Amino acid sequence: MKPATFTYHRASSVRDAVGLLSELAEEEPKLLAGGQSLVAMMNYRMARPGHLVDITHVPGLAGIRRSTGDDGRAILRIGALTTHRAVEKADLGPEFAVLSRAMRWVGHLPIRTRGTVGGSIAHADATAEWCLLAVLLDARIVAEGPAGRREIGAGEFFLGPFTTALEPDEVIVEIVFDRPAPRAALTEYADRRGDFAVVAAGADLDTGSVVLGGVATVPQLVRAAGTPDEIADALDLRDEPGVPAAYRRGLARTLVARARAEAAATTEEDSNG
Amino acid sequence: MTDVALVELHVNGERHDLAIPPRRTLADVLRHDLGLTGTHVGCEHGICGACTVLVDGAPARACLLFAIQVENAEIRTVESLADPDGGLSDLQQCFSEHHGLQCGFCTPGFLMLAEGYLAEEPEATREEIREVVASNLCRCTGYQTITDAIDDCASRRRAALQAALDTAPEPTAGSTA
Amino acid sequence: MGEPGFRPDGTWVGADVPRREDPRLLAGRGRFVDDITLPRMLHAAFVRSTEAHARVTAVDLSEVREVPGVVAAFDAADLGLADITALLDRPAEEFTPTSMPVLARDKVRYVGEPLAVVVATDPYAAEDGVEAAVVEYDPLDPVVTEAAALAAAGTPVHDEAPGNVLVDVSLFATEGIDEVFAAASASAGDVVVTVEANTGRQNALPLETRGVVADWDDRDEQLLVRTCTQVPHQVRTVLARCAGLDEKQVRVTVPDMGGGFGQKCVVGREEIAAAAAARRLRRPVKWIEDRREALTASFLAREQHYTARAAFSADGRILALDTDVVCDMGAYSCYPFTAGIEPLMASAEMPGVYRVPAYRVRGRAVTTNKAPTAPYRGVSRPQYVMVMERLMERAARELGLDAVEVRRRNVITEFPYRGINNVTYDPGSYLESLDLCEQVLRDEGWLSRSGRDRDGRMIGIGFSCFSERTGYGSGAFAQRKMQVVPGFDISQITMDLDGTVTVTTGTLSHGQSHETTFAQIVADRLGIGYDKVKIVQGDTDRITYGWGSFASRSVTIGGSAAAAASVKLGDQLRSIAAHLAGVDIDSTRLDGRGGVRAGDHTYPFAELADVAYLRAHLLPKDVGPGLTATASFDVGGDGTFSNATHGCVVALDPGTGGVEILRYVCVEDCGVAIHPRVVEGQARGGIAQGIAGALFEQVTYDELGQPLAPSFMEYKVPTAAEIPDVRIEHLETPCAFTADGAKGAGEGGTIGAPAAVLNAVNDALRHTGVELDATPIPRAAIFAALSLEEAS
Structure with a gap:
């Protein structure tokens, strides 16, 4: 399990990285951020990029910035290289505490210390916590390409299994959360701690939205969602080895209810606290 | 393809200058280039944790890092x-x-x-x-x-x-x- | 570690002394096989089959040899090694001999089977080389399941076994058993209960994968093979045979070893191919199995299917047991145990701790297009204990009796007990362990906690009561009719000038702390500090012959051999002292403080050793120079039985089917514990592996025989979040014929856990009427059972 050979490039800036991606477009370049999924896949030789463009040394890509919008609402900007652990430990205020709390579902400590928010979103696993959170909270993904920066709504970002709206020469710079979600939660089920979820569910009581992972090839957002039964019954599921459709549907029903209950309980804690 | 990169690693307070292919993982470099065989390799996909080392104080999987990535970091292994x-x-x-x-x-x-x-x-x-x-x-x-x-x-x-x-x-x- | 000094009561056995192994392992200064680097060393990787079942029409390595870094590539024809064959002395209707080639030729029988070895300057280049190999296949229909194997519709896995059955034995069939079942069926109060159980294919999963560093030494005219095996002498024998070498031309040594659990107690193919490549190239060759290989192409275990029927009297006494077990042994028969290992173990031992008056069993090994199997910690016992304990539970339900009470009425209480399976059980604490386990759970308040908890989860409690034969001597193994009969062990002890000793043993530790426990045993015999005893294990040049470590045999057999050798050495020391003091040997004794008391004189060992080596002219005429003694030990009769009862409390989440283990209690009896903390460690680790089998781990394949669990994402080894703390209580029924009264302690935890967990889950599902009989227990099935209840 040793990776195939590649040429290594250390980008000094986002612009440098974008330039390398454009220049090497024909030779399967790949961005290296935390590498917690990519390097594992390279060791299995399931991913074999010809070039690795390492952005981990690019200054300014890690960090969380809080600001206030024109309407007085809190805005959170999470740099692409911010680690899961940094988010877990950060005080994001009641508006975005859901993000910190959700980090307990991301792998284990040594994965959280290296894995990054941007890398997770770019990898686009349909059960990954960041993909679900971004969709649930209508986050915007800021990407820089040869033509400059653009913002992509999370709802339009995830196109299919491990497939996103990013152009091959675009680099995620940051994720913007500009809609506070003080009454939101994410919960999951897996047989074993730290695994990718069989089903994950997030709920935002303020918008009434629910997001589900593990039920389709991309995170499934249900706006103005009904009861857990209604949501679960509407899913298009097939039997898979070890996971019959009825079981997955049942998990969805349970987890939606639990995400909502956790979101409600969080609010009570805050108001009691 | 046999490109070799010059890599400066700081491990357990010592500086090492290495000429290695970029695809060598930190786990392999620690064990086989530096002879620090206390760090073990159990799965090479980040789950078993036998290769866990400290990178700038934080536990990390050495099998999921290329040595060339962590040139500026302080690495600590069990030998420390x-x-x-x-x-x-x-x-x-x-x-x-x-x-x-x-x-x-x-x-x-x-x-x-x-x-x-x-x-x-x-x-x-x-x-x-x-x-x-x-x-x-x-x-x-x-x-x-x-x-x-x-x-x-x-x-x-x-x-x-x-x-x-x-x-x-x-x-x-x-x-x- | 400080100076341990002498123990006040004079015994090391029974003391939790610091482990001799710990300082180097903790400092990262152990030496595992992949830690070994030799000058000019090359690295091997294997071209492996991508097909489960196919004729091989071509293996083209020409491109491989062009890959930068690749030094050589060999297929089966290039190396010309003889096949590995393991045999049973059984008639053709019971056993079909098959062979396992070192490298496949003509035909492949599982995905991952090695076809060629690529040797390169580093492991990265070796893998590059593997990718350049071109293999052409003519695919055959794969035989993936037990049902497909027994149907025998297509091309058989082995031509020699057209029905895909390698072993088919009926070891016991009590006369009149059918009448017992008929009578029970006809009787108003008696019951006949049936359990159909399936257990998933598992990987023993030592965290250190298999590996080897081999090189040919011209000075010693010897192939030196450093490999992490539990059976170094067996590797030597097979390698010598495959490569056409004399046994003396092969030396197998075992460095520190990162677990084995049985997977490493058979002879693998890759270490032989790598060693042959080293000999051919006259350069050291290292092969380290990677995790994908370990999960898909290593030796697996445990996939069994039971159909078991038992008759019980109205008052809960078992009247008869009738079992059919089919074991899916995969593609090949392993050396030295053969494909009979699982069905023979199940057949011979299944009645277990219960008084079974009538017994019939048929055990079969079928061959399929899956990676082959090896013994794995417990070997069949986790499964048949699960089945026996299910039968007890089901009988209790049907009879309206308490399940613990039913066990109580059936366990063997008088010893020695001659079982229906022709086995004599030495004394154990079957009833006492059952009573104590129940008592502990009652005292902790669990017995009154069945039903639903505050979170709406269903609580269930399960027990398993079992024994484990440990210390199989040659006689016991001979009953299995292996052509190669393990059993005895030989130990040699040598005292140096300064009075310290070195002890060799044919057993070897791969985590079980033998450097410590064997030193304790020897130190007690001689009355010296356990730090003055060095244990040498895992070196075929230093140990006459040995059977390695498996089947919980090391302390019982190897430890007893070391003890016997120590006593002989003590006698030598006494005879020298007697001569020096001019007294009769009968008036000498070891003083327990590193010396011999002879008459009114005390001779420290160093003084006697000084005579033995440096002033040999002072020795008595009938005593030669030097201080060394050799002894062997074999367990006569049927071996010794450890026993235990496990109790498990689970909570089932109706919303997810999730299982949480709330409490786990183990009451164990392995006779005298040499090192109680080590015994507890074996129990806890064993229980974790048993829970893994009950709830998490399974090697699965698709219909084409492609493995579906090539990584730890799919093969779900449980973590600290899933494995509970375990309360352990000790009982002590000493063994009458091993040194210090010890019984084996290596496997019991694994044996008892699946039954306890499954019974607890079924207890929690009791109100639904659903009973589950498959492991790993599918969460979807739990969810479905609890959903039915919610809906109704």
Whole structure:
């Protein structure tokens, strides 16, 4: 399990990285951020990029910035290289505490210390916590390409299994959360701690939205969602080895209810606290 | 394809200048280029944790890092824990006393995981420690004695800190006196 | 480690002394096989089959040899090694011999089967080389399941076994058993209960994968093979045979070893191919199995299917047991145990701790297009204990009796007990362990906690009561009719000038702490510090012959051999002292403080050793120079039985089917514990592996025989979040014929856990009427059972 050979490039800036991606477009370049999924896949030789463009040394890509919008609402900007652990430990205020709390579902400590928010979103696993959170909270993904920066709504970002709206020469710079979600939660089920979820569910009581992972090839957002039964019954599921459709549907029903209950309980804690 | 890169690594306080292909993982470089074979390799996909080392103080999987990525980082491996004369650290001593190791293959990974975690969370409860112990795999112990060892080490460190504070000289003029 | 000094009561056995192994392992200064680097060393990787079942029409390595870094590539024809064959002395209707080639030729029988070895300057280049190999296949229909194997519709896995059955034995069939079942069926109060159980294919999963560093030494005219095996002498024998070498031309040594659990107690193919490549190239060759290989192409275990029927009297006494077990042994028969290992173990031992008056069993090994199997910790016992304990539970339900009470009425209480399976059980604490386990759970308040908890989870409690034969001597193994009969062990002890000793043993530790426990045993015999005893294990040049470590045999057999050798050495020391003091040997004794008391004189060992080596002219005429003694030990009769009862409390989440183990209690009896903490470690680790089998781990394949669990994402080894703390209580029924009264302690935890967990889950599902009989227990099935209840 040793990776195939590649040429290594250390980008000094986002612009440098974008330039390398454009220049090497024909030779399967790949961005290296935390590498917690990519390097594992390279060791299995399931991913074999010809070039690795390492952005981990690019200054300014890690960090969380809080600001206030024109309407007085809190805005959170999470740099692409911010680690899961940094988010877990950060005080994001009641508006975005859901993000910190959700980090307990991301792998284990040594994965959280290296894995990054941007890398997770770019990898686009349909059960990954960041993909679900971004969709649930209508986050915007800021990407820089040869033509400059653009913002992509999370709802339009995830196109299919491990497939996103990013152009091959675009680099995620940051994720913007500009809609506070003080009454939101994410919960999951897996047989074993730290695994990718069989089903994950997030709920935002303020918008009434629910997001589900593990039920389709991309995170499934249900706006103005009904009861857990209604949501679960509407899913298009097939039997898979070890996971019959009825079981997955049942998990969805349970987890939606639990995400909502956790979101409600969080609010009570805050108001009691 | 046989491109070789010059890489400067800082491991356990020593600087190493290496000429290596970029595809060499940190785990392989530590073990086979630097001869630091205490870091073990158990899965090469980031789950078993036998290769856990500290990168700038934080536990990380050495199998999921290319050595060339961490040129500017401080790497610490299990070889840094004991005294140069072989005396075991408090953490290592606790593992021995609680029988927190059997075959010893996963042990360096657990030691570095605990070393990094306790430095960040000295007040960790046993339940929190157990959750962190769940980061790595052990096939021999059933984890209970690993958790006990780390929990005991944390307690001893807290007690030692408290004792140091207690014996520190009193401030001369207490404002409430 | 400080100076341990002498123990006040004079015994090391029974003391939790610091482990001798710990300092180096904790400091990262152990030496595992992949830690070994030799000058000019090359690295091997294997071209492996991508097909489960196919004729191989071509293996083209020409491109491989062009890959930068690749030094050589060999297929089966290039190396010309003889096949590995393991045999049973059984008639053709019971056993079909098959062979396992070192490298496949003509035909492949599982995905991952090695076809060629690529040797390169580093492991990265070796993998590059593997990718350049071109293999052409003519695919055959794969035989993936037990049902497909027994149907025998297509091309058989082995031509020699057209029905895909390698072993088919009926070891016991009590006369009149059918009448017992008929009578029970006809009787109003008696019951006949049936259990159909399936257990998933598992990987023993030592965290250190298999590996080897081999090189040919011209000076020693010897192939030196450093490999992590539990059976170094067996590797030597097979390698010598395959490569056409004399046994003396092969030396197998075992460095520190990162677990084995049985997977490493058979002879693998890759270490032989790598060693042959080293000999051919006259350069050291290292092969380290990677995790994908370990999960898909290593030796697996445990996939069994039971159909078991038992008759019980109205008052809960078992009247008869009738079992059919089919074991899916995969593609090949392993050396030295053969494909009979699982069905023979199940057949011979299944009645277990219960008084079974009538017994019939048929055991079969079928061959399929899956990676082959090896013994794995417990070997069949986790499964048949699960089945026996299910039968007890089901009988209790049907009879309206308490399940613990039913066990109580059936366990063997008088010893020695001659079982229906022709086995004599030495004394154990079957009833006492059952009573104590129940008592502990009652005292902790669990017995009154069945039903629903505050979170709406269903609580269930399960027990398993079992024994484990440990210390199989040659006689016991001979009953299995292996052509190669393990059993005895030989130990040699040598005292140096300074009175310290070195002890060799044919067993070897791969985590079980033998450097410590064997030192304790020897130190007690001589009355010296356990730090004055050095244990040498895992070196075929230093040990006459040995059977390695498996089947919980090391302390019982190897430890007893070491003890016997120590006593002989003590006698030598006494005869020298007697001569020096001019007294009769009968008036000498070891003083327990590193010396011999002879008459009114005390001779420290160093003084006697000084005579033995440096002033040999002072020795008595009938005593030669030097201080060394050799002894062997074999367990006569049927071996010794450890026993235990496990109790498990689970909570089932109706919303997810999730299982949480709330409490786990183990009451164990392995006779005298040499090192109680080590025994507890074995129990806890064993229980974790048993829970893994009950709830988490399974090697699965698709219909084409492609493995579906090539990584730890799919093969779900449980973590500290899933494995509970375990309360352990000790009982002590000493063994009458091993040194110090010890019984084996290596496997019991694994044996008892699946039954306890499954019974607890079924207890929690009791109100639904659903009973589950498959492991790993599918969460979807739990969810479905609890959903039915919610709906009704």
